[in-house]
Amino acid sequence: MADSLNERSQNILEAIVEDYISSAEPVGSRAISRKHNFNLSPASVRNVMADLEEMGLLCSPHTSAGRIPTGKGFQYYIDTLLEVRDLNRNEKQNLRNSYRFQNMRMEDIMQEVGRVLSGLSQYTGLVMAPKFISTIFRQIEFVRLSQGRLLVIYVSETGLVQNKVIEADPTITTHDLEKISNYLNSELNGLTIHEVRAKLNQELQNDRVLYDKLKKQALSLSCAALQDEIEDQLYVSGASLMLGQPEFSTPEQMKRLIQTFESKKILIDLLDQGQSAQGVQIFIGSESSHVDLEGCSLITSNFSNQKGAIGSLGVIGPVRMNYSQVVPIVDFTAQLVSRVLDREIEEK
Amino acid sequence: MADSLNERSQNILEAIVEDYISSAEPVGSRAISRKHNFNLSPASVRNVMADLEEMGLLCSPHTSAGRIPTGKGFQYYIDTLLEVRDLNRNEKQNLRNSYRFQNMRMEDIMQEVGRVLSGLSQYTGLVMAPKFISTIFRQIEFVRLSQGRLLVIYVSETGLVQNKVIEADPTITTHDLEKISNYLNSELNGLTIHEVRAKLNQELQNDRVLYDKLKKQALSLSCAALQDEIEDQLYVSGASLMLGQPEFSTPEQMKRLIQTFESKKILIDLLDQGQSAQGVQIFIGSESSHVDLEGCSLITSNFSNQKGAIGSLGVIGPVRMNYSQVVPIVDFTAQLVSRVLDREIEEK
DNA sequence: TATTAGCACTCGTCTCTATTGAGTGCTAAC
DNA sequence: GTTAGCACTCAATAGAGACGAGTGCTAATA
Structure with a gap:
């Protein structure tokens, strides 16, 4: 419907929006008729403005002020009138x-x-x-903090580093951690976090895994490390x-x-x-x-x-x-x- | 000099500061004489206030307003009058x-x-x-990004993770990086960054080091990684x-x-x-x-x-x-x- | 001598009013 | 269809007057 504006109305709307953009003040009919050479008197411009107001594209803060574009007016300007040139x-x-x-x-x-x-x-x-969830797994490292608390460092394909503290079996050795991270780094490389999670869940459900203690630890650690949403x-x-x-x-x-x-x-x-x-x-x-x-x-x-x-x-x-x-x-x-x-x- | 205030002046200053703290408005002599039972008339309070103003502890925004404490007045209040109780x-x-x-x-x-x-x-x-400089070295890891660019991840004793991108010899292998980080982790563990830097500089000046290519690489990488001040x-x-x-x-x-x-x-x-x-x-x-x-x-x-x-x-x-x-x-x-x-x- | 009541004075705040001016809507003439 | 003219609206500004909170000073008081 708003597209049915005739050319003159469009020109005037455009002029009003642009004047308002640069001045931040209500735009009057006189200013439009003077600055832009439409060869229209203020009175004619006023008629058009009244129409545009009727359509909800303009409004006036009070009777004796000029008019400012409404949100809808700006929307129309952006959709129809705005010409975005490419940068040279x-x-x-x-x-x-x-x-x-x-x-x-x-x-x-x-x-x-x-x-x-x-x-x-x-x-x-x-x-x-x-987002963390959209990143691709690159590398994971574990650092022991206090008893039973591990710092997990996760690096994505793009070099984004995230870290997180998780609780873990306090008896796990540094050597184990190294093996675990090596295992995970080779297994998960190149997968999205989404895929990583799916894979981890699948393997966890696989009963045979439970016999391999180290692998089990690796899975539970990486689950803890990668499951939460990071803000x-x-x-x-x-x-x-x-x-x-x-x-x-x-x-x-x-x-x-x-x-x-x-x-x-x-x-x-x-x-x-x-x-x-x-x-x-x-x-x-x-x-x-x-x-x-x-x-x-x-x-x-x-x-x-x-x-x-x-x-x-x-x-x-x-x-x-x-x-x-x-x-x-x-x-x-x-x-x-x-x-x-x-x-x-x-x-x- | 300001310590030479007599007790009455101190009491009045304290009352003014506290009233002002809770009201954010200039405090008048009447209010002081009424709310706090000093048994002093507004006129007497005014005399004291005039003295305090003379000493630069109070000021009045204009003649017909009450008075507010100056910076100096607050300073005096904090230094001398403020009693900070411990939390129970x-x-x-x-x-x-x-x-x-x-x-x-x-x-x-x-x-x-x-x-x-x-x-x-x-x-x-x-x-x-x-500050980075005051932290204690715990662990360092290298992750390869694009050709010749390495992501260095540094973990401090307290679990603070810092990372940084450095340029490095593109021919260095992932295996080398692993050996380098292992070497650095065992050598530098427990030192402050300050001490780490001193040690690195010392070793770099040691000519014999240059014959061990890996060690040389380790030193130059860690230098690049740890030398800058992190904001x-x-x-x-x-x-x-x-x-x-x-x-x-x-x-x-x-x-x-x-x-x-x-x-x-x-x-x-x-x-x-x-x-x-x-x-x-x-x-x-x-x-x-x-x-x-x-x-x-x-x-x-x-x-x-x-x-x-x-x-x-x-x-x-x-x-x-x-x-x-x-x-x-x-x-x-x-x-x-x-x-x-x-x-x-x-x-x- | 310290304190206080009294009083004139100051000055920011509030309210009311008048003025100004930019801009409008309407009407009649072009 | 366009426009000149004109009455009208209303925000903004400025000034006047009343108000009131608070002061400083002086003279009386305990």
């Missing part, structure tokens, strides 16, 4: 140079990406590391940049925003939702979707390596965000990170 | 129960401590993990709680505070300064000390295990903080964490 060769190179990935740990890469995204966009950068890692950079935006200028809004960022849960859920999609996604926060993200927009894209580990990155800013500038940055960064992850893996 | 048995037990340290990784413990400190105090919790880990919890405090109620103050928390550097420096001291320390932020921490007070204590790894924890809140409540919490938590760290180490 130069811009790509600049972006590439912004990131320094040499000899960085996975965590550092994630953090660096967040920082750069935030710095370039001047909004808040988000990066969610690939998602979300890196938030440049939260304070959001506080400079006029839409979050009151103390209450600031407080709510910082709380939302601090709890991370809402952001993780949102990024999770987008994990199945391809390419750049835009989420516009409104009262209807998530009350804590009212007034925020999220531009995200997933990155992944060839082995299927999927993470997400993006930028969160006010709904009044400069989409045409940020979308290509997010897009290209996701491609860049995907390539970097693949490079982490040894070419065999 | 019950309170200690409650505090102990607030923390759940079972089978937690070092990182989780640090994070949990920050969360609980923040929750109990209703201010912002800070925890700085023991301090600071956990900040409950930053948004500070935004509820009236002293940070304006957008500018909020923004500055969040920026300060986000950069972490200033906080780390401050905690570093206190690392040599014993017991609870209180830092009062004023324009003179650190402009970004104006209006903030920091209550910290160090924790350490018997092997000398030192970390810091504490609470940051407004200068108008409830010291008598928070100081014992910080103190006891530091003791608790110290004991937990020791328990992490295998009893041999």
